[in-house]
Amino acid sequence: MxxxxxxxxxxxxxxxxxxxxxxxxxxxxxxxxxxxxxxxxxxxxxxxxxxxxxxxxxxxxxxxxxxxxxxxxxxxxxxxxxxxxxxxxxxxxxxxxxxxxxxxxxxxxxxxxxxxxxxxxxxxxxxxxxxxxxxxxxxxxxxxxxxxxxxxxxxxxxxxxxxxxxxxxxxxxxxxxxxxxxxxxxxxxxxxxxxxxxxxxxxxxxxxxxxxxxxxxxxxxxxxxxxxxxxxxxxxxxxxxxxxxxxxxxxxxxxxxxxxxxxxxxxxxxxxxxxxxxxxxxxxxxxxxxxxxxxxFTKRSKSSDYSGSKYGDxxxxxxxxxxxxxxxxxxxFGVVRNGSAITTDLLSVIQITAHRGSSKEAPENTMAAMTKAVDDLADFVELDVQETKDGVVVLGHDISLKRVSGINRTISSYTFEELQQLDVGKWFSADYEGEQIPSLEEVMEFCKGRININIEIKDLGNSSELPDKVRDLIEKYQMKEQCVVTSVRMSYLSRIKEQDPEIRTGYIISAAYGDYYSSDAIDFISLRSSFVSEKLVEAAHKKGKAVHAWTVNNKSEIERMKMLGVDNIITDYPVLAREILYREAATETLLEYLRLVLK
Structure with missing residues (x-):
């Protein structure tokens, strides 16, 4: 032997x-x-x-x-x-x-x-x-x-x-x-x-x-x-x-x-x-x-006539x-830049989405919040989009800008150039004074290859061209594997699916009633965590739909979502969520020991 x-x-x-x-x-x-x-x-x-x-x-x-x-x-x-x-x-x-x-x-x-x-x-x-x-x-x-x-x-x-x-x-x-x-x-x-x-x-x-x-x-x-x-x-x-x-x-x-x-x-x-x-x-x-x-076969010397020449060119x-x-x-390079079903969905137990960026650490829906979400190891960044007066797709949650800029006007009443003059960071902290409202294009350029994006299209009426513009931008930046699109208006999602079935869509619902997850126009449902139940998750999964829960900000609720088997947690605290979802006693003990030794 x-x-x-x-x-x-x-x-x-x-x-x-x-x-x-x-x-x-x-x-x-x-x-x-x-x-x-x-x-x-x-x-x-x-x-x-x-x-x-x-x-x-x-x-x-x-x-x-x-x-x-x-x-x-x-x-x-x-x-x-x-x-x-x-x-x-x-x-x-x-x-x-x-x-x-x-x-x-x-x-x-x-x-x-x-x-x-x-x-x-x-x-x-x-x-x-x-x-x-x-x-x-x-x-x-x-x-x-x-x-x-x-x-x-x-x-x-x-x-x-x-x-x-x-x-x-x-x-x-x-x-x-x-x-x-x-x-x-x-x-x-x-x-x-x-x-x-x-x-x-x-x-x-x-x-x-x-x-x-x-x-x-x-x-x-x-x-x-x-x-x-x-x-x-x-x-x-x-x-x-x-x-x-x-x-x-x-x-x-x-x-x-x-x-x-x-x-x-x-x-x-x-x-x-x-x-x-x-x-x-x-x-x-x-x-x-x-x-x-x-x-x-017998062992032969180095003078053997074996040449390997029979194996071609x-x-x-x-x-x-x-x-x-x-x-x-x-x-x-393509997988890193554009995403993959295997790396995005199959190799993750529960994915973590930073709500409006890491909005407890930086002003929501700004480039600073997007950067923080990447630093905080979030899998997705969730953002809201609307349209300016001149048709540019920009980030913004409220119809009025009063809460983030102090000015009681709508986003749609500004051109994009005018919107850039507004300060939407000072209300959060003096450290973010001068922060601007970014366009969706700017955010996509930054996020590509770094983090996935959950784009929530705000309800601007059935005739709005916003869904078509969002779809065009996803195709322009080749981010079908890195983006999902959500909305409270089902007709927006249906339009996107009809034009490009490969773009994943999610229906935002305010209450857990009805067979809403059976629609072919959606790939997942997004709802308040308090409405999520074991029966709902099982029913959605049987239909091949994922379940995203929002806004999950405390330890007990994050643990409950993990136990119920939701697919994505939308939170203001992505670091806390990752700690709770993936922490192991062994790594925790090791870190505590090293902190003592290396002090």
Missing amino acids: STLTKDTWKIIKFNQKNAFVFELLFRLVTTTLYLLLLNKGLLFALRMAGYSYLTAANIGYFLVKPWTLLLIAAMAVIGILILMLETGCLLTLYEGAFYSRKLKMGEILTGGFFKLAHEIRRKNWRLGLLILADYGLVNLYLIYQMLTHVKPLNFVISEILNKPVGKASVALFLVLLLAVVIPGIYTFHACMVEQKNFRDGYFRSLWLLRHRVLKVVILLTIYYATAVVGLWIVYAFCVLIAAVGVTLFTDNSLALAILPAACGRIELVLIFLTSMFLTVGNWGALSVQYFGFTSN RKLAALFMAVAAAFSLFSI
């Missing part, structure tokens, strides 16, 4: 630089492209199913819809092809290492494509299913940790594991998975290196494992356990560093809000990296065992990788 471990380390170390750089680039490119396709497909499937949001109440119905089944099948095929390509690349790498040749990244990639094309030509589709099962087993713990961050799957998994029948079913599934994967762990080498068909390759794997099953399983288990333990050691170290940074360089009021958010991101990054290292190590270990157990492969990497970076 120790010899196999040493040989595994040697084969990985032999070409470690190219191995890990290649794997990092490969994972970044393929993961980005895969998630981009998943995001587009998920939005399409939701629309075809008649849902606006995926919730714990409607996920069962969603999964059996025809378009959803088609999406699952398509994403599974794409995923299998990516995994087969990655497997082919790493086997090419280790095949070269066995012959004492350091392969360049272009050679690794072309070798992977060669092996993938060969398996497709031979119609070795069962190999793809086995690779999917193998990756699932190897990364099982990491997949579980990842899914705990994804709603509503986290809720579904929790419900399954909390029931004896669910636990028994999971255990049975794992036993069956082990029974299929373990006997076939060398099938990939037999098919991709020896070029056997699946049946012969699987039996070849069984033959190689005879009398060695226990030793191999123990060895691989030790590798995987070491990787998981390493993950948590590194995670603990990163959390400690983050906690020290938060304690030293941020305000105490923000510390408990920042650290849980940082911990979540650290965990996701480490899961990604651990999966990458686990994959490289797994194929390295299996390759050492395979070449060591195979009688018709390396320059073409390098060009392909460069184009794919550029497209990947462009896609990442």
Whole structure:
């Protein structure tokens, strides 16, 4: 066993630089492209199913819809092809290492494509299913940790594991998975290196494992356990560093809000990296065992005639990788700038909206309030819009400007240029004297890539062109994924939906009566928190609609909203809300300890 471990380390170390750089680039490119396709497909499937949001109440119905089944099948095929390509690349790498040749990244990639094309030509589709099962087993713990961050799957998994029948079913599934994967762990080498068909390759794997099953399983288990333990050691170290940074360089009021958010991101990054290292190590270990157990392979000297030349044009492969990497970076930039259904909705438990900006720290509906909302880590900023005399869309809650400027005139009686002469900050604090009323365009330019926007269109009458102008601005700034539009007037929302179904809309209601969440013109309802009940949230979620609650400003009400499972809390205190929603006893204790030590 120790010899196999040493040989595994040697084969990985032999070409470690190219191995890990290649794997990092490969994972970044393929993961980005895969998630981009998943995001587009998920939005399409939701629309075809008649849902606006995926919730714990409607996920069962969603999964059996025809378009959803088609999406699952398509994403599974794409995923299998990516995994087969990655497997082919790493086997090419280790095949070269066995012959004492350091392969360049272009050679690794072309070798992977060669092996993938060969398996497709031979119609070795069962190999793809086995690779999917193998990756699932190897990364099982990491997949579980990842899914705990994804709603509503986290809720579904929790419900399954909390029931004896669910636990028994999971255990049975794992036993069956082990029974299929373990006997076939060398099938990939037999098919991709020896070029056997699946049946012969699987039996070849069984033959190689005879009398060695226990030793191999123990060895691989030790590798995987070491990787998981390493993950948590590194995670603990990163959390400690983050906690020290938060304690030293941020305000105490923000510390408990920042650290849980940082911990979540650290965990996701480490899961990604651990999966990458686990994959490289797994194929390295299996390759050492395979070449060591195979009688018709013998170790050869560096003078071997293996050249890798059969794997085609390396320059073409390098060009392909460069184009794919550029497209990947462009896609990442697009997600950051324009938002994504996955990052916005699925990776958040409850989203937090800063009411009129952080309106308890800066004058409402001003650029100062928007900036504060970003600083306070809010997911959304809520703002109100009206129209000036010359048709410019500007921020403003009241029809009259008396409360914020001292002048008893309406916004619509001013041109935008005239409006800029008003001081709407001095009433709040002398620190904000000279603050102006911003246009919606100014706010969108600032918020793009920083924070999502909840645009409430004030009711200016049925003939108002304000809804059309708001829609035009969202399209102009390409912020459909970063903006939602709300109003108390349903006709405004209907007009926007008719003109662009992709813009998400929310109906603001003053009382919780009627089947108002069934309308196709809206994606969510927004109502006073005192009207929110468990029955209402469940009914809305079954219809695929989200629930936004306002204005939630005290601890007990925030905790009640969390317990009821609302999707978005609109509050004047986003930092307090994040503290209560995401605080953990462990991080709280750690911060208290560090404050004492670092005083």
